[in-house]
Amino acid sequence: MGSSLLSPATVQNDLAAKRQQQEQQTNPAALAGLLLKALEANSGAAFARRLNPKNDVAGAPKLHLFGWNVGARYPTPEWAQALASVKSRPVVEIINQDEMRSLANIFFERVDPCYPFIDRETLLRQISRRWLPASSESLGFGPYDTVLCGVAAFGCLFSRRRATPMELQLIESARSILEQSLQSEPLSPVETVTGWVLRVAYLRMTATAHAAWMASCSLMHLIEATGMHIEPSSNTALDIASTTESCNPETRRRLFAMARHLNVWISFELGRSRVVLQGATSLPPSPRQLGSTPGFTADPATTTDIFNLLPVSESLDPNEAQDVSNLEIALTDVLDIIYTQPHLILVQCNLMLCIYRRLRALNSIITGDLLDRVLALSGKGLKAVSELVAVNSPWHQIANVPFQVVCTLLAIDNRASLAMLRDSMHALHEVASAYDTEVMREAYTTAYLMIVMHQRRKEEDIQMLRDVLQLNPSVSVPTDTPIRESAVQSDHTLMDYPGFSWLSDILVDIPSLRDFDMEPV
Structure with a gap:
């Protein structure tokens, strides 16, 4: 209405927010809570746990670091x-x-x-x-x-x-x-x-x-x-x-x-402490020109390497105070880097996903162009996974990135992110097929379960909307209005791997998922 006067409720809310901020800065318990949030946000395993707390039921593998690497080199x-x-x-x-x-x-x-x-x-x-x-x-x-x-x-x-x-x-x-x-x-x-x-x-x-x-x-x-x-x-x-x-x-x-x-x-x-050496005076390494790598398409003029990401990585230390604006700047800086080699793209993608988790821990919602760029780099990372699997390059990120992309896409939960789930599951399936280890089977089946649970929640939301519409049966819908039900589809099933019976136990233990068919139509 053009008035500069604030309502009493608005003033009260502002004062409450300031008091909360001051308390967090002085209250040891509040500071510990912020530190715990930062630790969990840095950890992909904790992110998956918070995303699907119902996974913690009898019969499910402990939510360790799914996709930590492709699995034990000496498994038997x-x-x-x-x-x-x-x-x-x-x-x-x-x-x-x-x-x-x-x-x-x-x-x-x-x-x-x-x-x-x-x-x-x-x-x-x-x-x-x-x-x-x-x-x-x-x-x-x-x-x-x-x-x-x-x-x-x-x-x-x-x-x-x-x-x-x-x-x-x-x-x-x-x-x-x-x-x-x-x-x-x-x-x-x-x-x-x-x-x-x-x-x-x-x-x-x-x-x-x-x-x-x-x-x-x-x-x-x-x-x-x-x-x-x-x-x-x-x-x-x-x-x-x-x-x-x-x-x-x-x-x-x-x-x-x-x-x-x-x-x-x-x-x-x-989610553990890193070793910080006091009094370090070492200079940053000089950028090294990267030549082409057999099996990859690389730009010989590329001068960026993994060490460019160190300052941003270390700034994410949970003990370092980070606000939303600083994290958004860091996210933009990471997205601005152009890597052409697939292994470096995965390092960049992993750092980007970590910053995104930190922003979510601060209840920040990324929208617009920045979110589009997050999804674009995620898609670029999935392609890099396929390239590395094809030439037998078992970098740990080929397991970690596609699993974390699945978690991130489900957390974003919009049309653009859900449309990428097929590609992310396909990449994870490629890794699990190439490296048929227990940890890769767990990562794949867990990602599958997360999508099943997400789909079930969507169906429950649709049912609530139907219930509302049934209360107004006299209202007619124009015949030319398209009404479609969207569902997450996948061309992968749990039958691709043995040892997935624990998923059925989870579905039985969760009331809202009983009688739900795990296999996609």
Whole structure:
């Protein structure tokens, strides 16, 4: 009405909001609640739990990190027995030089474009040196063995869908040497840190979340012990930078950045504390021009890499105060980045989904162009999943991103998001088919159940509207008015996989879902 006067109710509401804000800033319980919300928003598992709290019923698998990775590399008891019998051996006793060079080529083709922390020329020189005939260098364990074993293990991981005894031997040898390195000052700090980065990255793709988190924390403490977080030129009273002064500055910065990236995201996804090194002076790594990767269409002029996302990732620490405006700016910044390689697109998509969850935790509703861009990047991420599955690149995001996209689409719950559910389930189905593991079957069936429950709620809403219309039977609807019922359709069924009987138990235990046919028509 053009009046500048506020109603008493409006004034009262404003005062109440200010009092609540002041209380949250001073009340320990309120601060703890905000911290818990941030922790849960960072964790994809907690997001799925809050999205469908009815999943917590008897018979359902514990809502752990669905889609944490594609599943255990050694899933059967036979493999566990084989792993227990493996003994640590020098790398030259496990594989020959030709095999090492072949596996190293796979590493630099598939892994290095996303995780660029090893200099290729240095590695190739070390390979030539390690396999020198009849020399002291080729006897016993070498200082570079952890790096060679780690690189070779990644070569196996990205070239074979199933582990081989050779891969087991490589991993066990690297683990044994690295764990012994924690008992004393490392003789070769750069090689030791590089080996630990390889181990943590390998565990992130193949092991349990707890194992990966523990290893990532050990890596961060090793970084501090060797001074890799300190620029050699920094003025410090502690003589901790001397151990890495001979290391190439760019290599040292990339190792520190990789350690931070792995620890930050593993901690976020588990809702646990990350390791923050006080007094770090390391500069950001210089952007590296990425060349084309076999099997992918890449822009050779691309200069962005994974380290560009570190500042935004670390700003999402639950202990850091974040308001809606800052998160929306961060979301826009992430969406503005243009990646062309599929593995980097998935890293970007994962960060975008995390920021979206943080905004939802603050009860912020994203609409308009920004929401359209969120959906567009989600669709781009789903395509990247299919590309990586096709070339046997088991990045952990190929499992995590499509599952989290399903959760996000259901949370958005509009026509545009529901229309993308088919593509997201198709991508998740592709991963589960390529890597037929227990965790992938659980991720797929859980996503399926979430859609079933969402569809059932929609049907209950439609029934309530019908009840309202039946109260007004005399009102006629024009014959040319189209009336359609929308339903989520899928070309995948739970019969695609064994072990889905627990879903039937859930449907029986939830009254509103009794007698509901799980299989799509």
